[in-house]
Amino acid sequence: xxxxxxxxxxxxxxxxxxxxxxxxxxxxxxxxxxxxxxxxxxxxxxxxxxxxxxxxxxxxxxxxxxxxxxxxxxxxxxxxxxxxxxxxxxxxxxxxxxxxxxxxxxxxxxxxxxxxxxxxxxxxxxxxxxxxxxxxxxxxxxxxxxxxxxxxxxxxxxxxxxxxxxxxxxxxxxxxxxxxxxxxxxxxxxxxxxxxxxxxxxxxxxxxxxxxxxxxxxxxxxxxxxxxxxxxxxxxxxxxxxxxxxxxxxxxxxxxxxxxxxxxxxxxxxxxxxxxxxxxxxxxxxxxxxxxxxxxxxxxxxxxxxxxxxxxxxxxxxxxxxxxxxxxxxxxxxxxxxxxxxxxxxxxxxxxxxxxxxxxxxxxxxxxxxxxxxxxxxxxxxxxxxxxxxxxxxxxxxxxxxxxxxxxxx
Amino acid sequence: xxxxxxxxxxxxxxxxxxxxxxxxxxxxxxxxxxxxxxxxxxxxxxxxxxxxxxxxxxxxxxxxxxxxxxxxxxxxxxxxxxxxxxxxxxxxxxxxxxxxxxxxxxxx
Numbered sequence: 001x002x003x004x005x006x007x008x009x010x011x012x013x014x015x016x017x018x019x020x021x022x023x024x025x026x027x028x029x030x031x032x033x034x035x036x037x038x039x040x041x042x043x044x045x046x047x048x049x050x051x052x053x054x055x056x057x058x059x060x061x062x063x064x065x066x067x068x069x070x071x072x073x074x075x076x077x078x079x080x081x082x083x084x085x086x087x088x089x090x091x092x093x094x095x096x097x098x099x100x101x102x103x104x105x106x107x108x109x110x111x112x113x114x115x116x117x118x119x120x121x122x123x124x125x126x127x128x129x130x131x132x133x134x135x136x137x138x139x140x141x142x143x144x145x146x147x148x149x150x151x152x153x154x155x156x157x158x159x160x161x162x163x164x165x166x167x168x169x170x171x172x173x174x175x176x177x178x179x180x181x182x183x184x185x186x187x188x189x190x191x192x193x194x195x196x197x198x199x200x201x202x203x204x205x206x207x208x209x210x211x212x213x214x215x216x217x218x219x220x221x222x223x224x225x226x227x228x229x230x231x232x233x234x235x236x237x238x239x240x241x242x243x244x245x246x247x248x249x250x251x252x253x254x255x256x257x258x259x260x261x262x263x264x265x266x267x268x269x270x271x272x273x274x275x276x277x278x279x280x281x282x283x284x285x286x287x288x289x290x291x292x293x294x295x296x297x298x299x300x301x302x303x304x305x306x307x308x309x310x311x312x313x314x315x316x317x318x319x320x321x322x323x324x325x326x327x328x329x330x331x332x333x334x335x336x337x338x339x340x341x342x343x344x345x346x347x348x349x350x351x352x353x354x355x356x357x358x359x360x361x362x363x364x365x366x367x368x369x370x371x372x373x374x375x376x377x378x379x380x381x382x383x384x385x386x387x388x389x390x391x392x393x394x395x396x397x398x399x400x401x402x403x404x405x406x407x408x409x410x
Numbered sequence: 411x412x413x414x415x416x417x418x419x420x421x422x423x424x425x426x427x428x429x430x431x432x433x434x435x436x437x438x439x440x441x442x443x444x445x446x447x448x449x450x451x452x453x454x455x456x457x458x459x460x461x462x463x464x465x466x467x468x469x470x471x472x473x474x475x476x477x478x479x480x481x482x483x484x485x486x487x488x489x490x491x492x493x494x495x496x497x498x499x500x501x502x503x504x505x506x507x508x509x510x511x512x513x514x515x516x517x518x
Contacts, residue, residue, distance in 0.1 A: 018495055044496070047462075066498065299482075302495055326480065333480065376479035377432070380470045405431060 004030035007312060008094055008102050010084045010250070011035075011110030014298055015279030015305035017042025017065035019108050022306040024074045026313035032076045033102055035094070037083035040064065040134055041071065046298055048137040049161035050328055054168045056141065060134055084111075087254035089272050106312045109251055109262055109270070109277040110305060113244035113296060118153070122215030127222035128238045131158055143237045146170035151225045151235030153212055155182035157327050158241035160195060163204050164329040174205040174233045176225065181208055186325065187336060190359050191371045194352050198332060207231060244296055246281045259283055261294040266318040268308025276312055278305040278319075288322045288386065289339055299324045322383055335379040338369030338386050347397045349404070350375065358382060365391040381408040419507060419514040426511065428452065433467035433476065438517045443504060445513060446487045448474045452506045453487045454515045460492065460499035 007023055007030065009016050020032050020042075036042070043063040052058045071078055079096070086095040087107065094102045115130040117123065129140050140162070144150065148171040152159045155177030163173045175182070182199075183192045196206055210227040215238060217223050225233045246261040257263040257271040261283035268276045268284070279301035283294045300323065307319035325336040332355070343361040350357030358378045361369035366389055370382035381404045385392065390410055396402050422436040423445055433444040435457050442457035444467035455476075457465050464480040471477075475493060477484045483497030490503040505516040 021495070021498075051462075065496075070498075306495070324482075328480075377468065377470055380477070380479070380482075 005105040006031040006033065006103060007106050007108065008032075008104040009034045009108045009110060010094065011108075011112055011279070011281075012038045012040065012042050012080065013110065013112050013279065013301060014042070014044055014065070015110035015112070015301040016108075017305075018302045019110060019278060019305040019309040020074070020076050021066070021070075022309035023313050024076075026310040026315045028313035030105075032074075033079060033104075034076060035079045035082060035084050035096060035102070037081070037097075038133055039081040041066070041068070041078060041080065043134065044298065045132070048134065049131060049158055050165060052134075052137045053141050053144070053162065053165040060138075063134065084250060087250060087275070089254050089256075089275065092274060105274065107275045108268075108305075108308060108312065109275065109281060110279045110301075111247035111250060111281050112301075113246050113280040115240070116243045116245055118212075118215075118240050118242070120212065120214050122217055122222065125215055125217040125222040126220050127217075127236065128215060128240065130240050131162060132244070140237070140239065144169045144171045147172060149234055149236045150174070151176065151233050151238045152241065153225065153238060154241035154243070155179070155184075155196075155206065155208065156241055156243070157183070157186060157325075159239065160199065160329055161327060162239050162241065163199055164202070167202050167204060167330075171237075172203070173199075174235070175199070175207070176210050176212055176227065176231075176233065177206065177208045178211050179208065182206065187334075187371050188346060188359060188361065190346065190348065190352065191334070191373065194357075194373055195329070195332075195334070198330060202330060207233075244280070246283075246294060248281055251275075251277065251281075263292075264308075266307075266320060267311040267316060268304060268319065269311070276308040278308040284319065286323060286339075287320045289341075291341075293323070293339065295323055295339075297323065297325050299326075322386055324383065333374055333376055334371070335376055336369075336371045337379060337383045340369040343368060345394065347394050349378065349398055349400060360385075360397055362392075362394065365394065367392060367397075378404050381405055384408045418518045419516050421512050422454075422515050423513045424511045425452070425508060425513060428513070431471050433457075433469065433471065435465050435467035436515075438515060441517060443515060443517070444476075445506075445515075446471060446476060448487055452508060452513055454504040454506045455485070455487060455490050456501040456503075459483060459497065460501055461497045466501070 083097040152175045251262040252258040262277040304319040307317040310317040327334045345362045347360045356374040358372040367385045372379035428447045444457040459478045469476045484493040490501040507514045
């Protein structure tokens, strides 16, 4: 009998967790070692800016993907709290920060992304916080008290979700966004306007088109944020949400192809036949978008990891899903399907004034993207429409008397 | 009728209240239950997804599978089995009985 193979997974998030689950699911019987720099077993990050932040009683375990018994039952070795520092592709070995090395037959890089840090005067003051991992969420939560003044730098998903959580805890929130609207990168103008209105109605102050120039403190603690236009915002806590960078250094140092993320094919293969990658760290082809993308997304981390893990286990599986994102803020569920770079028409179904509507983005009468506020079922049907690539009648799409299900069924 | 105590069967809905492609949320005591119709047969499961707080009755039904409206975890309606990530924990199912136009669910 041949010696059983060893699969090593580097990372401890959604992608790493779903990968080890899928390797066993695809019938891989060999050794699986998961190496995570964080001390927690694989967990989901979405609750970090929502439930875990809002509720003092929310347990950390509510974020973890699996019970401890899962790892025992599935014979998955966890090496947590130790970073991987180097890959030696020729020797097929992974070196860890504690000096140990692990031999692998196949390796999965699921190292995710890290926050972009501010490079401004005062950025190192106490009270300037970021949000990516569980300890970040707990540190922020401790500081969000009634009447705490929270300055949020960045009006993207993280900034907005933190604003909603902070309001739920009675804190006062000011958002500073460099672009001329919130969610510049994620959604169209109608949805962004709705979301901004939602926050303003809940008492959040939003300034757009402002560039932060520095932070000022008192006794080492942050006290205010200053903008280039002279705007000064008093803040006891500053949350910086200005995007992330892929953790692709390990791959780059090993000589793998890297270009804004580890370059992989539809199966998650890197330029080395024994090394795969999945999740936020990858630059991968998207058949629906017709281009390469790097997605910072829970759904992508899960689905791409499953495809790569199955491929590693000998069941070649393509990751070809339509990009799909979601966010929860206050009592609003926002979902986005597709990621079109341009469109020639938008159709709104439902009334933004009622707090539930969906916007379709069309190119030559085909739906190429959609974003829904409190309409998850419609968004699900929109995903079908996008995947079908079929032409639709714009007037019918806007007509609420025609069920979307009928339209999606063609 | 089974040997269960008649008091444990709760009338929860009329058959014409259950659409084909989505569920209906009902409550029995403090329990949230989703009713589904699959090819003419009625089923009852826990309404709240085992992943995050979401009503499966508001989910997307295709064949005998319901997909959670929030994060697309899928469950097999007749057995409650968790089918696709992110869900890994099954939902509870409840016996259903139809008398005339009324749907009864057994909750002990």
